[in-house]
Amino acid sequence: MRAALFDRYGASSEVLRIENVETPEPGPGEVRVKIEYSGVNPTDWKSRRGSTPRPIDGFQIPHHDGAGVVDAVGEGVDPGRIGQRVWTVLAAAGRRWGTAAQWSVVPADRAVPLPDGISAELGASLGVPAVTAHRCLFADGPVEGKSILVAGGAGAVGHFAIELATFFGAQVATTVSGAEKAELARKAGAGLVVNYRDPSAAEQISSFGPIDRVIEVALGANLSLDLAVLKPGGEIVTYAAEPDDPALSVRACMNANVILRFVLLYGVPADAIQRATRDITTALTARALTELPVHKFGLDDVAAAQDACEAGAVGKVLVSPA
Ligand SMILES: NC(=O)c1ccc[n+]([C@@H]2O[C@H](COP(=O)([O-])OP(=O)(O)OC[C@H]3O[C@@H](n4cnc5c(N)ncnc54)[C@H](OP(=O)(O)O)[C@@H]3O)[C@@H](O)[C@H]2O)c1
Numbered sequence: 072m073r074a075a076l077f078d079r080y081g082a083s084s085e086v087l088r089i090e091n092v093e094t095p096e097p098g099p100g101e102v103r104v105k106i107e108y109s110g111v112n113p114t115d116w117k118s119r120r121g122s123t124p125r126p127i128d129g130f131q132i133p134h135h136d137g138a139g140v141v142d143a144v145g146e147g148v149d150p151g152r153i154g155q156r157v158w159t160v161l162a163a164a165g166r167r168w169g170t171a172a173q174w175s176v177v178p179a180d181r182a183v184p185l186p187d188g189i190s191a192e193l194g195a196s197l198g199v200p201a202v203t204a205h206r207c208l209f210a211d212g213p214v215e216g217k218s219i220l221v222a223g224g225a226g227a228v229g230h231f232a233i234e235l236a237t238f239f240g241a242q243v244a245t246t247v248s249g250a251e252k253a254e255l256a257r258k259a260g261a262g263l264v265v266n267y268r269d270p271s272a273a274e275q276i277s278s279f280g281p282i283d284r285v286i287e288v289a290l291g292a293n294l295s296l297d298l299a300v301l302k303p304g305g306e307i308v309t310y311a312a313e314p315d316d317p318a319l320s321v322r323a324c325m326n327a328n329v330i331l332r333f334v335l336l337y338g339v340p341a342d343a344i345q346r347a348t349r350d351i352t353t354a355l356t357a358r359a360l361t362e363l364p365v366h367k368f369g370l371d372d373v374a375a376a377q378d379a380c381e382a383g384a385v386g387k388v389l390v391s392p393a
Pocket of ligand 1: 199
């Protein structure tokens with residue numbers, strides 16, 4: 072099969088190449104997926120560049136996320152799954168068979184059935200962003216009836232955080248940095264959209280009501296804002312590291328009795344991932360999750376695709392291996 076791969080860390084144009092490799096066979100408990108779209112996430116270029124290195128087993132086909140069709144199953148997997156449309160979760164975590172190839176092989180529970188009528192583009196956008204958003208939203212309990220602030224609501228994680236929180240009964244306020252992103256966040260269902268650069272951002276969010284939980288993409292930049300709008304004892308759940316670690320204002324955090332939580336998808340317990348995929352399936356079936364704008368690249372342009380993600384493309388970058 073044709074696959075994008077790398078065998079050392081470095082710049083995209085230096086280490087990513089396209090090769091023919093043997094098409095993988097699914098082992099016991101695995102399924103093989105014929106990939107229609109491979110979804111790119113920041114973790115993919117960070118791993119490839121070596122800034123958050125992950126071990127390479129000979130070679131690494133990048134990208135966790137993808138959508139396609141199961142075309143072979145390993146021992147112990149229901150053969151009835153052949154022909155099923157699926158989206159993938161953490162396909163390249165500890166495995167060489169990422170989705171930037173014509174086929175990927177994943178444990179059966181990491182190929183999640185895609186409900187009828189849901190596009191492959193949306194399917195390939197879900198894995199890292201929607202599962203991370205779900206974990207951030209639910210690790211500290213249900214969101215129903217709560218007020219949630221999603222920082223960066225036009226980002227991939229932010230987008231699915233708004234949609235999942237809204238679907239499961241929360242009111243959502245969000246922050247963005249400009250008009251195009253504000254429009255995306257409104258379309259996702261945010262009840263209040265605020266420009267986080269506006270000096271009156273805290274005031275505007277407070278008018279929405281006290282916030283129970285913040286889903287945070289930039290803790291250092293936003294901690295003062297978060298503490299200004301959070302209920303006493305509320306949670307700030309952070310899923311992204313900024314280039315420089317923040318200096319934590321311990322007194323301000325104590326005054327707010329705030330609970331700080333950090334989420335890294337690679338270490339989320341298996342049962343929480345299962346719960347996320349179940350809830351995401353429920354939301355997909357109800358048509359409550361939507362596509363962000365997509366930017367499509369061919370497999371030969373996988374380096375450009377990763378660079379576009381690194382440059383902060385608004386929406387999702389997808390690679391088509393066909
Ligand atoms: N912990 C995990 O397991 C996990 C999982 C997924 C992603 N991540 C990390 O999370 C980050 C975002 O991922 P993504 O896929 O959602 O990226 P993305 O689609 O590029 O979105 C990032 C968003 O963050 C916003 N942002 C940046 N600084 C902000 C600030 N100070 N206040 C509010 N919003 C701000 C950006 O908006 P503006 O440009 O308008 O500021 C942008 O919309 C990446 O660093 C990624 O590596 C971590």
